[in-house]
Amino acid sequence: METDGCNALPARYLDRVDPRARVLLAIGVVGVVAVAGRFLTLGAALAGALVCAAVSGNPWRLLRRRLAALNAVLLLVAVVLPLTTEGTPVFHAGARPYTREGLLTAAAVVLKGNAIVLASIGLLGTLPAATLGHVLSHFYVPDKLVQLTVFTVRYLDVFRREYTRLRAAMRVRGFRPGVNRHTYRSFGYLAGMLLVRSLDRSERIAAAMKCRGFRGRYYLLDHFAFSPARDVPFAVAAALAVLALAWLEWA
Amino acid sequence: MSEPLLELRNVTFCYGLDRPVLRGCNLRIAGGDRLALAGANGSGKTTLLHLTVGLLRPASGEIVAFGRPRRREADFHEVRRRAGLLFQDTDDQLFCATVAEDVAFGPLNLGKPRAEARRIVAETLGCVGLPGFERRITYHLSGGERRLVALASVLAMQPDALLLDEPTAGLDEASTARLTEVLRGLPQAMLVVSHDRKFREAVTVQTLLLCEGRIDAGPS
Ligand SMILES: Nc1ncnc2c1ncn2[C@@H]1O[C@H](COP(=O)(O)OP(=O)(O)OP(=O)(O)O)[C@@H](O)[C@H]1O
Numbered sequence A: 001m002e003t004d005g006c007n008a009l010p011a012r013y014l015d016r017v018d019p020r021a022r023v024l025l026a027i028g029v030v031g032v033v034a035v036a037g038r039f040l041t042l043g044a045a046l047a048g049a050l051v052c053a054a055v056s057g058n059p060w061r062l063l064r065r066r067l068a069a070l071n072a073v074l075l076l077v078a079v080v081l082p083l084t085t086e087g088t089p090v091f092h093a094g095a096r097p098y099t100r101e102g103l104l105t106a107a108a109v110v111l112k113g114n115a116i117v118l119a120s121i122g123l124l125g126t127l128p129a130a131t132l133g134h135v136l137s138h139f140y141v142p143d144k145l146v147q148l149t150v151f152t153v154r155y156l157d158v159f160r161r162e163y164t165r166l167r168a169a170m171r172v173r174g175f176r177p178g179v180n181r182h183t184y185r186s187f188g189y190l191a192g193m194l195l196v197r198s199l200d201r202s203e204r205i206a207a208a209m210k211c212r213g214f215r216g217r218y219y220l221l222d223h224f225a226f227s228p229a230r231d232v233p234f235a236v237a238a239a240l241a242v243l244a245l246a247w248l249e250w251a
Numbered sequence B: 001m002s003e004p005l006l007e008l009r010n011v012t013f014c015y016g017l018d019r020p021v022l023r024g025c026n027l028r029i030a031g032g033d034r035l036a037l038a039g040a041n042g043s044g045k046t047t048l049l050h051l052t053v054g055l056l057r058p059a060s061g062e063i064v065a066f067g068r069p070r071r072r073e074a075d076f077h078e079v080r081r082r083a084g085l086l087f088q089d090t091d092d093q094l095f096c097a098t099v100a101e102d103v104a105f106g107p108l109n110l111g112k113p114r115a116e117a118r119r120i121v122a123e124t125l126g127c128v129g130l131p132g133f134e135r136r137i138t139y140h141l142s143g144g145e146r147r148l149v150a151l152a153s154v155l156a157m158q159p160d161a162l163l164l165d166e167p168t169a170g171l172d173e174a175s176t177a178r179l180t181e182v183l184r185g186l187p188q189a190m191l192v193v194s195h196d197r198k199f200r201e202a203v204t205v206q207t208l209l210l211c212e213g214r215i216d217a218g219p220s
């Protein structure tokens, strides 16, 4: 999810299609991949997800970082899972057998994880968070959740700035973190200060909202336009892709 | 003398059990008034503005706004629409991701249709000298631009009176000059809190002094 992006002109194909279609496609792909078990399906999904990620305009560096983090966790699964699954032993690690069934399950988990993450980054990664919030509200996600999304994005930056300011204030007075009581106490103060400030700020924001006539209902300015010439081909292709995956799995 | 828009009568207020911040404070803002409010840090200027629009309630005394005494939360809904408050910290005021959404927030709350809200957004942004800023991200704006957007979001409610809490705080000379121009061109009655004497003199005709919890007519 991107916290900005509105200042960039939408140039890439994905940025021009109706964001609702993107979100639906992502939900469809992730849904099928999550329940799929056949390697053919998972392989096809991974390939599709790779294409999505490649054309999405996400920087490669970011993709690599995300995938590295994911696969570090999946590696652990891949090492442990075959040991704990019953079945035909293939080879032994110490006294424990690695089973065929276990290896296959582990491979499926790795494929699934990568396909889901790549598809999400590719389809949703460059969607501005505010837009995602709006999409959710068009899908009748409860108002409170939508507001939470939109506000979180708006104030993440403010909190990060506040944190940086407090940290800088500590640093200019010679604070160097170490393994000692002074460090723990100082970080305790820092966390407490952030909490109190956040609370104060939320009260002031609520006041500002009241001043502008807020009575609990959040209205959206943006209305997405479904343009047939642009969105129908995408929607059809997206629907076919999801159907194809489902067909590979269940036919 | 014209009918006052906003009036504080003998208002007393204290936070918690502290000594009172305001003690028998009187204030009157009439149509066309251009008042400045000065006073030491912590003298209660922000508190006074928040009391006026009902974000805080006085311990004693009365707030009369637009011809009616206001006491309960429901009484203040109309006051907040007709008396636009610009907050001291713009980060509190701009809470939407994009400028257009932020400026449209008030009009949409007032039940204006989207097309009308868009028109108001374009118009008020033009009025504060930021035409074409609709799609910009609020937290990537400079301090001066942010202040002007906050002002636009207040103006979009089409208020009869403006309460501005240190509008020039943190602005450089060019931004201050720009804000001065914008404010001088506005027709609304206003009460401006400011420590900047030059700015007060350029925008307002009279300075009130808040001291010891009361208001005196100070030097202009
Ligand atoms: N939420 C609060 N709780 C307790 N005390 C408060 C609170 N807000 C303000 N005060 C106190 O009330 C007094 C008046 O504060 P206020 O913010 O109105 O001053 P101000 O005149 O606006 O000051 P400044 O010029 O610094 O903005 C100060 O002494 C302040 O410490």
Ligand SMILES: [Mg+2]
Residues within 6 Å of the ligand: B045, B046, B047, B088, B165
């Ligand atoms: Mg103040």
